[in-house]
Every structure is written in C-alpha cells, then in structure tokens.
Amino acid sequence: MEERQVYLERFENALLSLDWLAARKVFSEIAEHVKGEGSIADVEGFIVPVLEKIGAGWETGEVSLSQVYMSGRICEVLLGENTPVKTFAVKNTQKIAIAVLEDYHLLGKRMVKSVLLANGLQPVDYGTKSAPELAACVIKDGIEILLVSTLMLPSALRVKELRKILSDSGNGVKIVVGGAPFRFDENLWKAVGADATGKRASDAVGLVRKIMEEKNV
Numbered sequence: 120m121e122e123r124q125v126y127l128e129r130f131e132n133a134l135l136s137l138d139w140l141a142a143r144k145v146f147s148e149i150a151e152h153v154k155g156e157g158s159i160a161d162v163e164g165f166i167v168p169v170l171e172k173i174g175a176g177w178e179t180g181e182v183s184l185s186q187v188y189m190s191g192r193i194c195e196v197l198l199g200e201n202t203p204v205k206t207f208a209v210k211n212t213q214k215i216a217i218a219v220l221e222d223y224h225l226l227g228k229r230m231v232k233s234v235l236l237a238n239g240l241q242p243v244d245y246g247t248k249s250a251p252e253l254a255a256c257v258i259k260d261g262i263e264i265l266l267v268s269t270l271m272l273p274s275a276l277r278v279k280e281l282r283k284i285l286s287d288s289g290n291g292v293k294i295v296v297g298g299a300p301f302r303f304d305e306n307l308w309k310a311v312g313a314d315a316t317g318k319r320a321s322d323a324v325g326l327v328r329k330i331m332e333e334k335n336v
Contacts, residue, residue, distance in 0.1 A: 131169045134190040135182065146197040166194050171299060195226040214263040215327060218245035218253050221277050227268035227298050230320035238324045242266065250277050254284040257292050264330050266295045266323060275300035275307060282312035293330045
C-alpha cells in the first residue's frame with residue numbers, strides 16, 4: 120500500500136474513533152510529509168478526501184452524525200495548529216467577505232480564509248449566518264466579492280435565497296461558492312445563482328483575482 124493511502128486510512132480511523140491524540144500525530148506526520156511543497160493545498164489534499172468519505176458513510180448509515188461533526192471540528196483545530204498563516208499589513212480595499220451559510224462546519228471557511236490571508240487578501244469574516252442575515256451584512260458593508268462555504272446540500276441550496284435577496288435589493292456582489300455539494304454536482308453553483316465555484320480552498324485566490332480584474336477593482 121502506498122504511503123499516501125496509509126496516511127489517509129490512519130487519519131480516517133483516528134477521526135472516526137474521535138481520538139484527538141492519534142489524529143494530531145497523523146496530521147503532524149502529514150504536515151511534515153508535504154512540508155517541502157509547503158502549501159495549504161497539499162494538506163487539503165489529505166483532509167478533504169477523508170472528510171468526504173466520512174460524510175458518505177453518514178449518508179449510508181455507517182457513520183453517525185456526531186462522528187461527522189467531530190471529525191470536522193478536529194480537523195479545524197489541527198489545521199490551525201499546523202498551518203500558521205502569514206500576515207500582511209493591508210486593508211480590505213477589495214471588499215471581500217467570507218461566510219458559512221446556515222451550517223456549523225467551519226473547516227472549509229477556515230481553509231479558504233487561510234489561503235486568502237497567505238496571499239495578502241484580508242476578507243471580512245462573517246462566521247455563520249442565515250441567508251437574510253448574510254445579505255444584510257453584505258449590503259451594509261458594501262461587499263463586492265462574497266465567498267460562501269457549505270458542507271450539506273440544504274445549506275448549499277440556500278445560496279439561491281441569498282442571491283434573490285441581494286438581487287432584489289439591487290446589489291451586484293459576486294458570489295463564489297465551495298464545499299462538498301458543489302463538488303458532487305458540477306452544475307449546482309449555476310442552479311443556485313452563484314458566479315463561480317472552486318473545488319479546493321486553494322482555488323479561492325485565483326477566482327477572487329479573476330473577479331477583481333473583471334470588475335477593474
């Protein structure tokens with residue numbers, strides 16, 4: 120069995136067992152393994168497949184919801200411990216914001232935010248919001264690019280409500296979505312009215328910069 124697969128299986132077993140110590144040990148080994156490449160995308164390449172497999176296990180009844188939730192929480196903490204973010208003394212002149220829409224799985228948002236910060240982009244972090252709450256924040260703060268992270272399909276479908284509220288208000292914010300539902304259905308982002316989608320957290324920088332160029336920001 121190749122080394123990568125061994126890491127994946129060990130990490131999955133640790134998460135399903137809710138064994139923080141074992142998960143931290145394996146994650147540290149993974150971080151060291153990809154250290155030469157040094158980007159959060161490389162670490163993400165280990166986290167996402169495992170969490171998606173665990174999520175699939177919940178859908179088939181093999182994994183409990185508490186295991187899905189705690190696996191995400193453990194990964195969120197481990198990511199913060201092992202991937203320190205560079206800081207830049209820049210203002211959010213681009214009016215970028217990031218949020219989780221009606222969901223309490225924050226790992227995806229944390230990863231995207233880390234990537235943006237590491238590239239000198241400082242997004243406003245709205246945390247977790249409902250569609251009306253998030254729309255109100257976007258309008259109030261004059262946000263021009265909004266990145267939305269979701270884990271569950273119901274949350275992803277709420278983007279359609281968010282888009283309608285913003286459109287009805289005359290707001291032209293560009294919405295970039297990401298998360299498992301948008302990877303499973305490649306056309307879902309269009310169906311909910313988003314402007315773009317990324318398969319990985321590391322896609323965020325390219326998507327944001329492309330929108331900024333198009334908007335001549």
